[in-house]
Amino acid sequence: WLSYIADAGDLLAGSLDQDMTMAITGQIVVPRLAQWCAIHLLDERGKPVLQQVWHEDEKELQAVREAVAGLTREELAEPYPAGPRYSATSIPLVARGRQIGYLTVGGSRGSMLRSEFFLVAESIARRAALAIDNARAHGDLQAGGKALQESLLPPYVPKAPGFDIGVVYEPAGDDAAV
Numbered sequence: 001w002l003s004y005i006a007d008a009g010d011l012l013a014g015s016l017d018q019d020m021t022m023a024i025t026g027q028i029v030v031p032r033l034a035q036w037c038a039i040h041l042l043d044e045r046g047k048p049v050l051q052q053v054w055h056e057d058e059k060e061l062q063a064v065r066e067a068v069a070g071l072t073r074e075e076l077a078e079p080y081p082a083g084p085r086y087s088a089t090s091i092p093l094v095a096r097g098r099q100i101g102y103l104t105v106g107g108s109r110g111s112m113l114r115s116e117f118f119l120v121a122e123s124i125a126r127r128a129a130l131a132i133d134n135a136r137a138h139g140d141l142q143a144g145g146k147a148l149q150e151s152l153l154p155p156y157v158p159k160a161p162g163f164d165i166g167v168v169y170e171p172a173g174d175d176a177a178v
């Protein structure tokens with residue numbers, strides 16, 4: 001399990017794209033730890049919004065999505081049955097002392113997540129939360145850089161007879177957006 005967790009951490013740390021990070025999380029969890037999993041992220045009001053769902057059997061994907069789509073924060077905060085065919089446990093995604101969402105892992109009705117699987121899932125959830133938060137922060141930085149860049153460009157390119165006029169933007173360095 002230690003090498004599995006270490007490999008999972010390396011995979012999660014390698015992405016700065018939020019959607020890709022969540023996809024990697026699903027691929028890490030399903031099917032090794034659970035039959036299915038879902039990620040809910042909290043919106044600006046603290047309401048959970050379903051982002052992605054994975055299932056080891058693609059034919060079951062829609063049933064799981066329907067079972068977990070409208071869950072409230074209170075429902076996600078406690079282990080719960082997620083419908084007539086599934087049972088699940090939600091693990092809070094906490095990054096830098098702030099909850100950003102939930103990783104819900106589950107299996108067929110009546111199956112129990114063994115304690116060792118749950119402990120590993122909690123460890124994966126901690127790593128996933130930090131990676132998702134890092135990706136979100138990176139996206140915010142990119143958006144800020146793009147907004148600043150656009151504010152430095154002229155509102156229009158002047159036209160002058162006999163001249164070709166263009167605008168070029170070059171950041172200060174190879175790794176700089178601004």
